[in-house]
Amino acid sequence: SLFPCADVSVDGTASKEDAAVTDITAQPSLVTAPEHLLVIQTPAKEKAKEGETVVLNCHFDSPRHSPLTDLMVKWYKEDEKGQMDLLENNVTVLTNNSRFFMSGDLSRGDASLMILNVTISDHGIYFCEVTLPDRTVVTGDGTKLRIRRALGLFGIEESIGTIIGVVAAGVGGIMVLIVILTPQLRRCVLCMRQGSHQ
DSSP states (O other), X not given: OHXXXXXXXXXXXXXHXXXXXXXXXXXXXXXXXXXXXXXXXXXXXXXXXXXOOEEEOOEEEOOTTSOGGGOEEEEEEEETTEEEEEEETTEEOSTTOOSEEEOSOGGGTBXXXXXXXXXXXXXXXXXXXXXXXTOOEEEOOOEEEEEEOOBOGGGOBHHHHHHHHHHHHHHHHHHHHHHHHHHHHHHHHHHHHHHHHO
8 A cells, every 4th residue: 555655646746846847947948048040051062054044942940939021031142252142131132133033932931042044153152141030140051053154066165166166167168169169170171181182
């Protein structure tokens, strides 16, 4: 009969202690823990050809009490020339530039960037930066974008392909002239021989 009483009292004490521990640990975490925001850019490297459209992914998890639409998103690019802002407060900041767009849905934690008609000058490392309403700023690890030149004839770069094309056209033209003119030259030679025989 001692064991059941001991079990009850131990169980009762344990559940009270667990409840007290739970309350103590739960309350400070709500009050003192800083709001955490996770910004993920994947993949770390992206490739595109000139003229293509590319989407650079940026996804974030918001803290519980911040509506996703209240967050501000900024995209900027870093290259050998320095840093250039592309999007700020969720909109394009470049004047006369309609190639950079926010393609994601902020309400779903998607702040992806779309670049239309990429050019060689678009190469660089792109960073997605999310700002919470309390002005906490979190930046992703960046996505390195490499742009390949559009390929021309036989996979050779377009400028070289153009040169080869012009040379080939020139050589082809000369060959055509030789083929067309050869029979006429033979006739002329025969005419001259016949004329000399007479």
